Amino acid sequence: MIEAVDLHVRAAPGERMLIEAMSLRVGAGEVVAVAGPNGAGKSTLLRALAGELRPSAGVAAVCGVPAADWPPRLLARRRAVVSQAVELAFPLTAAEVVALGRLPWHGASGGGAARDAAAVAAALERAGVAHLARRAYATLSGGERQRVQIARALAQLDGAEPPTALLLDEPTASLDAAHRAGLLVTLRGLAAAGTAVLVVLHDLNEAAFVADRVALLSAGRLAACGPPAAVLRPAALAALYGIPFRGRPGDGLLPDFAAAAATPTHRRR
Amino acid sequence: MDGSGLRPLAGAAPPATRIRGGRLAALGLGGLVLALLAGALLGPAGVSAAGLLATLAEALGLAPLPEQHARDAAVLGVVRAPRVLLAAMLGAGLAVAGAAMQGLFRNPLADPGLIGVSAGAALAAVAAIVLGPGLFGAAAGLLGLWLLPVAAFAGGLGATLLITRLATRQGVTGVATLLLAGIAVNALCGALTGLLVFAADDRQVRDITFWTLGSLGGARWPQLPVAALLVLLPALLALALARPLNALVLGEREAFHLGIRVETAKRWAVLLAAIAVSAGVALAGLVGFVGLVVPHLVRLAFGADHRIVLPGSAVLGAALMVLADLAARSLAAPAELPVGVVTALVGAPFFLWLLHRRGGAP
Numbered sequence: 177m178i179e180a181v182d183l184h185v186r187a188a189p190g191e192r193m194l195i196e197a198m199s200l201r202v203g204a205g206e207v208v209a210v211a212g213p214n215g216a217g218k219s220t221l222l223r224a225l226a227g228e229l230r231p232s233a234g235v236a237a238v239c240g241v242p243a244a245d246w247p248p249r250l251l252a253r254r255r256a257v258v259s260q261a262v263e264l265a266f267p268l269t270a271a272e273v274v275a276l277g278r279l280p281w282h283g284a285s286g287g288g289a290a291r292d293a294a295a296v297a298a299a300l301e302r303a304g305v306a307h308l309a310r311r312a313y314a315t316l317s318g319g320e321r322q323r324v325q326i327a328r329a330l331a332q333l334d335g336a337e338p339p340t341a342l343l344l345d346e347p348t349a350s351l352d353a354a355h356r357a358g359l360l361v362t363l364r365g366l367a368a369a370g371t372a373v374l375v376v377l378h379d380l381n382e383a384a385f386v387a388d389r390v391a392l393l394s395a396g397r398l399a400a401c402g403p404p405a406a407v408l409r410p411a412a413l414a415a416l417y418g419i420p421f422r423g424r425p426g427d428g429l430l431p432d433f434a435a436a437a438a439t440p441t442h443r444r445r
Numbered sequence: 446m447d448g449s450g451l452r453p454l455a456g457a458a459p460p461a462t463r464i465r466g467g468r469l470a471a472l473g474l475g476g477l478v479l480a481l482l483a484g485a486l487l488g489p490a491g492v493s494a495a496g497l498l499a500t501l502a503e504a505l506g507l508a509p510l511p512e513q514h515a516r517d518a519a520v521l522g523v524v525r526a527p528r529v530l531l532a533a534m535l536g537a538g539l540a541v542a543g544a545a546m547q548g549l550f551r552n553p554l555a556d557p558g559l560i561g562v563s564a565g566a567a568l569a570a571v572a573a574i575v576l577g578p579g580l581f582g583a584a585a586g587l588l589g590l591w592l593l594p595v596a597a598f599a600g601g602l603g604a605t606l607l608i609t610r611l612a613t614r615q616g617v618t619g620v621a622t623l624l625l626a627g628i629a630v631n632a633l634c635g636a637l638t639g640l641l642v643f644a645a646d647d648r649q650v651r652d653i654t655f656w657t658l659g660s661l662g663g664a665r666w667p668q669l670p671v672a673a674l675l676v677l678l679p680a681l682l683a684l685a686l687a688r689p690l691n692a693l694v695l696g697e698r699e700a701f702h703l704g705i706r707v708e709t710a711k712r713w714a715v716l717l718a719a720i721a722v723s724a725g726v727a728l729a730g731l732v733g734f735v736g737l738v739v740p741h742l743v744r745l746a747f748g749a750d751h752r753i754v755l756p757g758s759a760v761l762g763a764a765l766m767v768l769a770d771l772a773a774r775s776l777a778a779p780a781e782l783p784v785g786v787v788t789a790l791v792g793a794p795f796f797l798w799l800l801h802r803r804g805g806a807p
Contacts, residue, residue: 252704265551266749
């Protein structure tokens with residue numbers, strides 16, 4: 177369970193506000209997609225909920241406890257984060273990267289090497305990267321790396337005591353269509369097993385497919401939040417992004433690039 | 446690294462790997478013992494194996510020393526044993542400090558010199574040589590021969606603390622700022638050292654040069670407890686940083702996501718490396734490239750898991766330093782090469798090869 181209550185986050189003390197008066201709740205078993213224009217505060221919201229950034233006011237909580245108050249290791253046994261484009265400092269294999277997801281469990285009761293190995297193998301399988309296990313991470317394509325990072329997060333939450341939370345920042349960005357579909361199905365599966373999933377997505381059709389609710393962010397504030405069919409309406413999106421949209425949520429909702437090109441006065445961000 | 450084997454990281458170790466780990470440890474320690482034996486037996490004043498055994502037996506109170514081994518016992522007891530042991534501890538300390546800095550900076554080409562240890566220690570040591578009793582007055586009289594090492598230790602630690610303080614804002618130490626502050630403080634220390642050298646007389650310049658090149662020639666028993674406490678112990682404590690350093694391979698944010706207290710780990714890594722390297726410089730002068738090259742060798746051979754890189758660097762660093770010192774006192778016998786010259790002669794070309802190899806990599 178992840179929750180933001182009247183959340184305010186500043187870039188630094190005394191500097192400009194990145195997130196203002198935002199309240200959002202992702203319950204156990206729920207998938208909430210976060211969308212919005214560049215710079216709207218999507219990644220900042222995710223980082224605050226992950227416990228990386230301390231709110232300047234309000235609360236960002238995981239399982240009812242402010243994320244910044246959790247002992248880091250215990251928090252890591254409840255919530256995993258998939259960031260964008262992780263680069264390694266030293267050469268590791270894909271399996272070694274996934275095994276890092278077991279770090280929070282070292283010294284935990286019921287842990288142990290065999291348990292970790294099983295969790296790593298299951299995560300590799302589930303993220304569709306078992307065949308890449310022995311490959312050097314640096315030699316993988318962007319999409320393959322992304323799937324390895326997703327496997328690492330799955331390994332981290334393997335055996336975690338529910339409720340758990342998974343936060344993903346544009347996880348589909350470098351994936352092909354088939355792997356996007358695979359990832360979205362995996363996220364639904366995790367939610368069905370009781371995980372609260374918060375996922376930043378740019379593709380509104382993906383959001384419409386995977387999310388129980390969609391949160392639209394604009395200039396650091398929550399512009400709209402609700403079921404995809406209610407929130408992802410072309411008129412509202414046009415107002416948010418400053419570019420015309422056509423189609424219906426979940427059925428070919430697209431920015432109308434041709435119309436945007438024809439009206440050069442649209443609000444570019 | 447080469448994909449030749451699945452090296453489970455971070456505890457996903459099936460039982461087979463534990464055995465492999467045991468074999469690795471046996472291999473490393475065996476190599477270290479061989480290096481220590483070579484260091485003790487070989488050199489300008491050779492010692493026979495029988496002499497070594499007889500000396501050990503006498504030291505342990507097992508048997509009186511036979512007449513014919515008296516010379517061997519003297520060589521071992523007075524100079525050879527403390528020298529070899531100091532070399533081993535120094536090598537272990539420098540190599541582990543290098544591995545920790547590379548992990549912390551997330552850069553395989555990092556070196557403890559980056560955080561100002563060597564430059565700060567050198568400035569203080571040169572100040573002690575040039576200004577000596579004039580500046581330090583009563584302290585110089587009190588410390589006597591220990592003036593230079595104490596000054597070097599304080600200088601190295603002081604420069605590191607200054608750099609760390611400069612790079613820390615609101616409890617967060619920026620690694621990029623740490624690097625830049627290190628460059629500036631290194632340059633400042635270098636300039637001040639240059640001023641002192643300019644003011645020094647000929648004898649002092651010779652002392653400075655000799656000290657700068659590094660040597661284990663002055664190793665005696667009283668230095669060993671100091672080395673054990675300030676070089677070896679920090680290196681052993683740094684072995685506990687393997688988990689946080691493994692997580693940092695992914696990045697600082699990801700390490701936090703994995704439950705690591707990143708700032709705490711950074712502070713410990715910098716502090717332990719600064720103590721070990723400052724004390725090493727204080728005891729043996731500037732010995733370069735061990736901290737840079739040894740962790741690389743371990744990574745090339747056994748992968749990037751810090752649970753292997755850190756202890757592996759300790760063992761390999763110790764063995765290589767003993768052998769480098771053996772070469773330093775054997776190659777130009779009866780004269781002695783500075784050991785820093787030997788490590789740089791071997792280490793610098795290797796470093797260049799690494800740069801070339803990295804440059805050619807995708």
